Amino acid sequence: MLFRSLTVSTLAGVAVAQDLTTLLMSTPELSNLTSYLGLFPELTATLASLQNITLLAPNNKAFMKLLNSPAGAALVQNDTTMIQALFTYHVLNGTYADFSDKQFVPTLLQPPQFTNVTGGQMVEAVTSENHVSLVSGLLSNASVSSGPVNFTGGVVHIIDDVLTVPQNISETAIQFNLSAAAGALISADLVTTVDSLSDVTLFVPNNEAFEAIGSALPKLTTQDLASILQYHLVQGVVGYSTLLQNGTVQSVQGNDLTITIEDGEVFVNSARVVVPDVLVANGVVHVIDNVLNPSNTTAAPSPSQKSGSPAFSGASSASNIPFTSGVPMPTSTMGSQSATGATATSSSSSGAAMPAKTGAMGAAALLGGAVLVLNM
Ligand SMILES: *[C@@H]1O[C@H](CO)[C@@H](O)[C@H](O)[C@H]1NC(C)=O
Ligand SMILES: *[C@@H]1O[C@H](CO)[C@@H](O)[C@H](O)[C@H]1NC(C)=O
Ligand SMILES: *[C@@H]1O[C@H](CO)[C@@H](O)[C@H](O)[C@H]1NC(C)=O
Ligand SMILES: *[C@@H]1O[C@H](CO)[C@@H](O)[C@H](O)[C@H]1NC(C)=O
Ligand SMILES: *[C@@H]1O[C@H](CO)[C@@H](O)[C@H](O)[C@H]1NC(C)=O
Ligand SMILES: *[C@@H]1O[C@H](CO)[C@@H](O)[C@H](O)[C@H]1NC(C)=O
Ligand SMILES: *[C@@H]1O[C@H](CO)[C@@H](O)[C@H](O)[C@H]1NC(C)=O
Ligand SMILES: *[C@@H]1O[C@H](CO)[C@@H](O)[C@H](O)[C@H]1NC(C)=O
Ligand SMILES: *[C@@H]1O[C@H](CO)[C@@H](O)[C@H](O)[C@H]1NC(C)=O
Ligand SMILES: *[C@@H]1O[C@H](CO)[C@@H](O)[C@H](O)[C@H]1NC(C)=O
Ligand SMILES: *[C@@H]1O[C@H](CO)[C@@H](O)[C@H](O)[C@H]1NC(C)=O
Numbered sequence: 001m002l003f004r005s006l007t008v009s010t011l012a013g014v015a016v017a018q019d020l021t022t023l024l025m026s027t028p029e030l031s032n033l034t035s036y037l038g039l040f041p042e043l044t045a046t047l048a049s050l051q052n053i054t055l056l057a058p059n060n061k062a063f064m065k066l067l068n069s070p071a072g073a074a075l076v077q078n079d080t081t082m083i084q085a086l087f088t089y090h091v092l093n094g095t096y097a098d099f100s101d102k103q104f105v106p107t108l109l110q111p112p113q114f115t116n117v118t119g120g121q122m123v124e125a126v127t128s129e130n131h132v133s134l135v136s137g138l139l140s141n142a143s144v145s146s147g148p149v150n151f152t153g154g155v156v157h158i159i160d161d162v163l164t165v166p167q168n169i170s171e172t173a174i175q176f177n178l179s180a181a182a183g184a185l186i187s188a189d190l191v192t193t194v195d196s197l198s199d200v201t202l203f204v205p206n207n208e209a210f211e212a213i214g215s216a217l218p219k220l221t222t223q224d225l226a227s228i229l230q231y232h233l234v235q236g237v238v239g240y241s242t243l244l245q246n247g248t249v250q251s252v253q254g255n256d257l258t259i260t261i262e263d264g265e266v267f268v269n270s271a272r273v274v275v276p277d278v279l280v281a282n283g284v285v286h287v288i289d290n291v292l293n294p295s296n297t298t299a300a301p302s303p304s305q306k307s308g309s310p311a312f313s314g315a316s317s318a319s320n321i322p323f324t325s326g327v328p329m330p331t332s333t334m335g336s337q338s339a340t341g342a343t344a345t346s347s348s349s350s351g352a353a354m355p356a357k358t359g360a361m362g363a364a365a366l367l368g369g370a371v372l373v374l375n376m
Contacts, residue, residue, distance in 0.1 A: 017150045020048045020055070027149075029158065032063035043087055053108070053154040054092035056123070056134060058162045059145060066162040070331070085114050085165045089121065089136070095154040099125035099132055104240045114165050116198040116282040117238055121166060124240075124277060134159060137166035137279050138175055166279040168195040169202060175330045176278070178287065180210035183323030188226040194233065200283035201239035201249075203232045203257075203268050205291045207321045213291055213310045214318020227253050231294035238283040241266065241276040255294045260301050267301035268292065270308040 018026075021044075024034045037044045047055070058066070066072045089109040096105060106120035115121035124135040132144040140163065147157035167175065170191045173182035181204045185191050194202070210217070220228070230253035237249065244266055248256040257268050266273040271290035278285040293299065293311035302308045 017152050020151045020153060020156075023149060023151045023156060024057070027057075027158075029059040029061075030057050032060045033057055036063070040083065040087075043084065047087070047091065048153075050091065050108075051153045052093075052095055054094065054096045054105075054148075055154070055156045056090045056092065056142075056144075056159050056163065057156050058090070058142075059158050059160055062142070062159060062161050081111060081113075082165070084110060086162070089114075089123070089163050089165050092123065093120055096125075096157075097148045097155055099127050101127050102242055104242060109165065113168075114281045116196075118199055121281075122240070122279060123163060124279065132157075134163065135277070135279075136163035138164050138172065139275075139278055140164035166281050168281045169200075169285065170195055172278060172280050172285060173204060174328050176287070177330055178204055178206060179324040179327045180207045180321050181205060181323075183325070183327045184210070184225060184229060186326065187323055188222055188229050190226055190229055194229075195282065197233075197235050198282055199236055199238050200280075201234040201237055202280075202283065202285045203271065203273075203288045203292065204285050205232070205271070205288050206274065207324075208307075209271070209289055209291050209310075210318075210322045211320075212317050213312045213315035214320070214322055216312045216315035217318070217322050227294055228291065231255060231257070231292050239286075240284055241273075241286070251294070253294050255297050257292070258297070258300075262301065262303050265303060267303070267308075269297065270299035270301055270311055272301070272303075272307065 024030050024037070027034075037047070089107050091108040093106045093108055099105070103125045104122040105125055107115075107123055109115045109121040126133045126135060134142045134144065136142070140161065142159045142161035142163055144157045145160045148155035166172075170182060170185060173179070173185070185194060194200070217225075231251045233252040234249050234257070235252050237243075239249070244259055244261065246259060246261055248258050251257050260267040266276065266286070268286075268288060269290075269292050271288035271292060273286045274289050275287035278287065289307045290311060296311045296313075299308075299311040
């Protein structure tokens with residue numbers, strides 16, 4: 001008798017964790033995700049078999065936004081690589097019931113073209129006043145709307161925007177309107193090299209920084225320019241802002257860079273980081289307000305000034321933004337957010353209007369088809 005009542009009360013006291021499929025099927029605001037997963041039985045089976053994961057599950061609102069965006073149109077086109085990348089990026093490696101104030105969390109993102117980062121491509125979790133934002137590629141920001149809910153393999157958090165898979169450096173520079181840097185990489189013939197390294201930290205000067213030393217640029221040989229750009233690049237360490245501290249680090253060019261953190265602001269030599277932590281396929285980009293000079297490694301920060309003096313003595317400002325001819329315009333290929341802050345445009349809405357139509361039509365077709373699959 002005693003045994004029996006104990007058993008009963010024990011069972012009643014324990015919420016038996018359900019498996020992922022049961023959880024998804026019984027959550028109305030995840031019905032679009034559930035339907036869509038129904039189209040990919042193998043991917044879904046893999047997902048359901050994983051242990052010790054956190055699924056960031058986009059709700060129906062997020063799903064509709066995706067399908068009405070250019071990225072949604074790509075899904076409609078049955079881009080299996082993108083679909084795999086998108087799903088696997090929403091799976092965190094580990095059970096994260098909550099997150100610290102600012103934390104970079106490894107994901108199971110595949111394939112390698114989006115994640116040449118040891119330990120896995122990251123998502124940045126930012127918590128303030130109980131609100132959790134998940135920042136992904138191109139600084140897209142998704143909010144956690146509810147969760148965590150336990151399942152047998154870990155936890156699920158429901159999010160109200162789909163994450164943006166980190167893009168390569170050259171694409172990210174174009175989408176962020178960092179057109180001078182994008183063009184400089186092309187001029188120095190470094191695009192493929194930079195995009196195909198693993199574990200990089202790249203400091204990318206904004207357009208104003210290149211403009212400020214405009215008079216010095218035409219004098220540079222391709223070799224000089226390559227050397228300057230390589231001085232902005234660190235290989236072998238992905239320097240997320242949470243890891244940066246006072247000290248020096250060797251650049252790919254060979255000379256050291258000096259990192260200084262003062263009053264919460266990050267400087268590299270005399271340049272200030274104006275937009276930190278842009279996740280890219282092979283590491284992280286920090287946007288800076290000065291072009292770094294490998295022949296001027298002692299250039300020091302001046303935190304009280306809005307922007308430090310250029311590290312190239314005698315250089316004067318150009319009237320045009322250098323290197324920009326031939327650099328494609330931003331098109332906002334992914335996600336729903338624009339890259340505010342990186343001297344980016346407020347939006348590329350005119351470009352996005354057309355794909356939106358395709359997306360909307362595709363949404364109906366896709367989810368209609370999905371219902372059929374699930375009913376079978
Ligand atoms: C997708 O979500 C929308 C909005 O909540 C809903 O009206 C629609 O029925 C859902 N479609 C499927 C297939 O779950
Ligand atoms: C996408 O392509 C795969 C393989 O080519 C196919 O099995 C699947 O049915 C396609 N899905 C859609 C929604 O067209
Ligand atoms: C997940 O993280 C563990 C360490 O915590 C690591 O050993 C494992 O390789 C990671 N899995 C993947 C697929 O990256
Ligand atoms: C779960 O994953 C985290 C992160 O990869 C790891 O530190 C931890 O040891 C894992 N726990 C179990 C029980 O596998
Ligand atoms: C990843 O980086 C390595 C160099 O460390 C390179 O050989 C490889 O091609 C890169 N992979 C991708 C997919 O870019
Ligand atoms: C993300 O967006 C939400 C809502 O707009 C905002 O409250 C939050 O501060 C943003 N988070 C980050 C890290 O930008
Ligand atoms: C979820 O799981 C964690 C760790 O296993 C446990 O501490 C927590 O109480 C569970 N939450 C619910 C609502 O069951
Ligand atoms: C970078 O990404 C863009 C967009 O996905 C792609 O067109 C381009 O080929 C990639 N560049 C390299 C060098 O991989
Ligand atoms: C880093 O260096 C700056 C400038 O020298 C100094 O103000 C700051 O206190 C240092 N921070 C730490 C943690 O040592
Ligand atoms: C080095 O940089 C500083 C700005 O930090 C600048 O004042 C100085 O002129 C530069 N020196 C050379 C040789 O370019
Ligand atoms: C990119 O930024 C520059 C200023 O740095 C601005 O003149 C230009 O209009 C911007 N391009 C777009 C497409 O917004």
